[in-house]
Amino acid sequence: MNQSKNSTEKTIRVCVDLPESLIERFDELKEQWGLQHRGAVLERLLETLFEEDKDNPKS
Numbered sequence: 001m002n003q004s005k006n007s008t009e010k011t012i013r014v015c016v017d018l019p020e021s022l023i024e025r026f027d028e029l030k031e032q033w034g035l036q037h038r039g040a041v042l043e044r045l046l047e048t049l050f051e052e053d054k055d056n057p058k059s
Helices: 020-033 038-055
Strands: none
Touching (some): 020 038
16 A cells, blocks of 8 residues: 555555546646646545535435
């Protein structure tokens, strides 16, 4: 396991196959957000998604 750069939380490497169209969008977001890796884009997207779930719990 790797250590996250921003915290002491441990990380696990995940491999995923995605369509080229999504990879192109990842690369656009990577450049727009000033990130160096596609994994950082995925991490930001997931954190945003899960934060929204936390703010809007289901009844």
